[in-house]
Each structure stands twice: as C-alpha cells, then as structure tokens.
Amino acid sequence: MVHHTEPAAGRHPAEVRRDTTLLEIRGLSAAYGQLVVLKDVDLKVSPGELVCIIGPNGAGKTTLLKLVNGLLRPSAGEILFEGERIDGRPAYRVARCGVTQMFQDVQLCPTISVLDNVMTGCHVWTQAGFLSTGFRLRRARDEEDVIRTVALDQLRALGLGDRVDAKPRELSWGEQKLVGLARALVARPSLVLLDEPYGGLVQDEIERLSCLLRELTAGGMTVLMVEHLTDVVMDVASRVVVLHYGEKIAEGPPQAIRNDERVVASYLGE
Ligand SMILES: Nc1ncnc2c1ncn2[C@@H]1O[C@H](COP(=O)(O)OP(=O)(O)OP(=O)(O)O)[C@@H](O)[C@H]1O
Numbered sequence: 283m284v285h286h287t288e289p290a291a292g293r294h295p296a297e298v299r300r301d302t303t304l305l306e307i308r309g310l311s312a313a314y315g316q317l318v319v320l321k322d323v324d325l326k327v328s329p330g331e332l333v334c335i336i337g338p339n340g341a342g343k344t345t346l347l348k349l350v351n352g353l354l355r356p357s358a359g360e361i362l363f364e365g366e367r368i369d370g371r372p373a374y375r376v377a378r379c380g381v382t383q384m385f386q387d388v389q390l391c392p393t394i395s396v397l398d399n400v401m402t403g404c405h406v407w408t409q410a411g412f413l414s415t416g417f418r419l420r421r422a423r424d425e426e427d428v429i430r431t432v433a434l435d436q437l438r439a440l441g442l443g444d445r446v447d448a449k450p451r452e453l454s455w456g457e458q459k460l461v462g463l464a465r466a467l468v469a470r471p472s473l474v475l476l477d478e479p480y481g482g483l484v485q486d487e488i489e490r491l492s493c494l495l496r497e498l499t500a501g502g503m504t505v506l507m508v509e510h511l512t513d514v515v516m517d518v519a520s521r522v523v524v525l526h527y528g529e530k531i532a533e534g535p536p537q538a539i540r541n542d543e544r545v546v547a548s549y550l551g552e
Pocket residue numbers: 314317319337338339340341342343344345346
C-alpha cells in the first residue's frame with residue numbers, strides 16, 4: 283500500500299481563520315548591488331485575502347514577490363509565514379511551506395507537453411525519491427498516476443482539458459498563463475504569488491481568471507498579486523498596496539485607493 287502525502291485541495295473554508303495573519307512582512311528592504319529597490323516595507327496578509335500590489339514600472343513589485351518566495355534575500359527586515367521566519371530560506375523550502383507562484387513571464391518548459399508542465403508543479407508533495415523514480419519502481423509509478431490525475435483535473439477545471447498534449451508554444455498567451463496558474467495550483471499552496479497574471483489576456487480570459495481567483499479565495503486560498511490593470515485590481519482585490527520607488531505609500535480597500543490623492547498623482551493619474 284502506497285501512502286501519498288497529497289494534501290486535501292486547498293483548505294476547507296471552515297478551517298480558514300480570516301482574523302489571523304498568514305504572511306507578515308516587517309521592515310523589508312532589498313537592493314541589487316548599490317541600487318536600493320525596496321525600503322522598509324511592512325505588510326500583513328490574512329488567510330483568504332486577495333491583496334494586490336500596484337505601482338509604476340520599477341517600483342519593486344516583482345522584487346517583493348521574489349523576496350517572499352525565497353528567490354532573493356532581503357538586505358533588512360523579516361518575512362514570517364504562519365508565524366515562522368522564512369526570509370533567507372532557499373526557494374524549495376519556502377515552496378514546501380505552501381507558497382507557490384506564477385512569474386511575470388510564466389516560464390513554461392517549451393520541450394514538454396502542457397500536462398507534463400503542470401505535473402512538475404506537484405513535486406512539492408511527492409514522496410518517491412530519485413532512485414525509485416529512476417528505476418520506475420512500483421511506488422514511483424503509483425505516485426505518477428496520482429500526479430497525472432491531479433494535473434489533468436486542474437487543467438480541465440481551467441478549461442484546458444483539450445490542450446493537455448500540446449506543447450506550450452502551440453497555445454495562446456492567455457492559455458499559457460492558465461497553464462502556469464495550473465502548475466502553481468497543483469502544488470496545493472495556501473499562498474499563491476501572481477506576477478501580472480492578467481497581462482496579455484483577452485476580455486473573456488480576464489473574466490475567467492477573475493472568477494477563478496474569487497473561487498480560490500472563497501475556498502480559503504490566499505493570493506498576493508502584482509497587477510497593472512487597474513479595473514481588474516479594483517474588481518478583485520480585497521486590499522490594495524501601493525509601492526512607489528520601493529516604498530509603500532498607501533494601503534487600503536480598492537475604493538479608498540482609487541480616491542487617494544498621492545496614489546492618483548504618482549500612479550493612477552498616469
Ligand atoms: N536582477 C536585477 N539586477 C539589477 N537590477 C534589477 C534586477 N531586477 C530588477 N532590477 C531593478 O530593480 C527595480 C525594481 O524592479 P522590479 O522588477 O521589482 O520592479 P516592478 O515594480 O516589478 O516593475 P514592472 O512593473 O516593470 O514589472 C528596477 O529599477 C529594476 O530595474
């Protein structure tokens with residue numbers, strides 16, 4: 283009998299304590315060499331929230347996401363996930379805590395199928411080791427069947443059931459983004475980081491993605507998202523954070539941000 287570590291899909295809404303803090307960022311700063319790109323940023327995110335980070339090009343939005351998922355190390359400050367320090371941990375260990383992401387440029391593997399791309403997202407909860415996989419032992423084969431089913435189900439749920447055997451380049455940009463999202467979701471994260479997921483989507487894809495994000499957060503998943511499309515942000519965000527030259531200049535419900543003079547002057551007014 284093979285026991286898989288596959289966790290239940292998301293978290294049951296009843297288990298989500300929306301009054302607690304899932305992610306806490308304290309005094310976070312970051313630099314590329316001499317170039318300081320994030321200065322003393324504080325942020326708290328509760329379970330089930332959809333927090334959008336907005337701000338002009340170069341404001342430090344992508345950098346902030348990369349600090350959370352362990353791809354970059356901060357020059358100062360702390361990042362706590364479920365109360366534990368994760369800053370400075372390598373990305374694979376942060377992923378194992380339940381944090382996944384979709385990058386601005388998606389980064390699908392071009393030489394393998396859509397289904398195989400999504401299956402790679404399951405690696406955070408697989409158990410079969412390198413050797414049993416290499417020798418295709420029973421344990422590894424059973425596990426691969428589970429992974430294949432999980433990936434297929436996720437692709438079907440995103441309306442990509444008929445594209446599983448295609449190579450990424452045969453898909454539209456919008457479809458590639460959904461595949462990237464599927465790959466992030468099969469990891470069963472409690473926090474998903476999305477860097478401009480709407481960029482390049484056509485109108486019906488935009489609506490589909492907004493619907494999906496609402497479903498995910500209603501189910502207890504937490505989303506921290508960078509997005510430029512202001513209408514979408516105002517529509518889906520439970521809270522908006524505004525970065526400007528690496529500093530947080532405003533934070534609040536979408537409507538308050540839309541009317542914030544400093545935000546309009548520095549970003550929305552453009
Ligand atoms: N690897 C890097 N090396 C040096 N500088 C970098 C690197 N990555 C980003 N930067 C610089 O850091 C600053 C912040 O970049 P970041 O990518 O976080 O901005 P952003 O808010 O995501 O912008 P955009 O809206 O264009 O995606 C920019 O000035 C950028 O040029």
